[in-house]
Amino acid sequence: KAGVTQTPRYLIKTRGQQVTLSCSPISGHRSVSWYQQTPGQGLQFLFEYFSETQRNKGNFPGRFSGRQFSNSRSEMNVSTLELGDSALYLCASSLYRGLMNTEAFFGQGTRLTVV
């Protein structure tokens, strides 16, 4: 069974540009969450999608957005990149059976560097 796949693994962008990161969840998983990891702030929740709907959003500016497709694949977009957006972006998928919580499986992340 394939794990959570994030592409690309590494990315270098210039300030002011925009970037799109992709996450393919484990087959059958319908919930996808995104996290930003930095040395200073640690791991912070960005947003969560289930059945193409954003169910929860973290405290990030509107430059950060996401979406989920009918096959559960998810993308996140960051517009007008700032140096502070340099981080490891992690995606996690889970089965999510209503109120029953299930384990979240993480991808290996996308390392974004803004120069």
Added chain:
Amino acid sequence: AQTVTQSQPEMSVQEAETVTLSCTYDTSESDYYLFWYKQPPSRQMILVIRQEAYKQQNATENRFSVNFQKAAKSFSLKISDSQLGDAAMYFCAYRKGGSEKLVFGKGTKLTVNP
């Protein structure tokens, strides 16, 4: 808002010995879950152990066990017979029941000395 605190930025242990990593959390919810995740240099977050708040019995997974003190809102991880492969960042995490959002602590870097 829920918070998770790991007071030990770094810990070290000798191979084959036991080490305990500390975690405290704050929540007003009654339905929640607690987790310990391991992040080796490869960056892949791996679930080590989970604890449901409604269960009084402490979770155990092979050499890993937790000490869950619900009233004190404490959730420590004990690693027995430490191995070189246990060296990693360890994150304590909280999740409210019915939500997929994880709230993480700042992490503890564990070094295992041969």
